[in-house]
Amino acid sequence: MHGWTERFSARHGQAIVTRSGTRVTWTSPDGAIATYEDEPPLEDFGIVLVRRGGYAVGRVEDGRLVAHKTGTRYVQGRTKAGGWSQQRYARRRANQADALAGSAADHVVRLVPGDLRIAGGGDRALVAQVLTAADRTLDPGLRWLEVKEPRLASLERAVRDVRSYAVVLNEAARAR
Incomplete structure (x- = not known):
């Protein structure tokens, strides 16, 4: 600071x-x-980052990332097909997203004790699905993390972001 x-x-x-x-x-x-x-900066917490196609789960102790797991799962993108095909692809996408959330939830249960505060980032709906499956909750007092690809580098950046101060500037302060 x-x-x-x-x-x-x-x-x-x-x-x-x-x-x-x-x-x-x-x-x-x-x-x-x-x-x-x-x-004071948060010392011990969990991080759950999820986007379609990947996840990253970590546990932070004494301000350091001590355990983590990242993974990828294929989730098909949207298609322009119409009718029955579109519905079939939508069901397939939903099943693939469910499999991704299930894998990430398993790692949350394994790596993040239930008493830790949890910060989330990425796709809000998928993070909520993962935490519900893991019987954990997101800490609303921690800021939401913007994540393009949930990887180890994203977890390391998330540790710094969660532990940093969020400064709010008025218009005059932003102008310079």
Whole structure:
């Protein structure tokens, strides 16, 4: 956070910092305002990333990724065929997505203890399906992670993202 605060002050002038509980607000002379929740970084949590075609599940202890499993499962894309073929392909796609969710759920049960907070990313419906099958729930207090391909690199980036501060900037702060 130290580097960010220096850059904010360099761009907008010396800010006045106020605290209200865990919320910190930086107000600069040029009208730029930045707020964030000043809570200690989360140390132990699980991560579930799922998109059609792949999944990544991880467990984080003491801020480090200590166990993980990634995998791929073919899920057919949409087709322009009409009539019976379209329905047949839709059923096949649903069955393939169910198999993907089942595989990912097995790894969630194996790697992520039930008492850990869980962050999710990727396809919201598939993550919900995986967590339901694993009898786990997503922690609504953790930010949703944007993921293109759920791989090991995505898990490592997710660890940093979950543990980082989410800073909200007003229009004046975004303009520079």
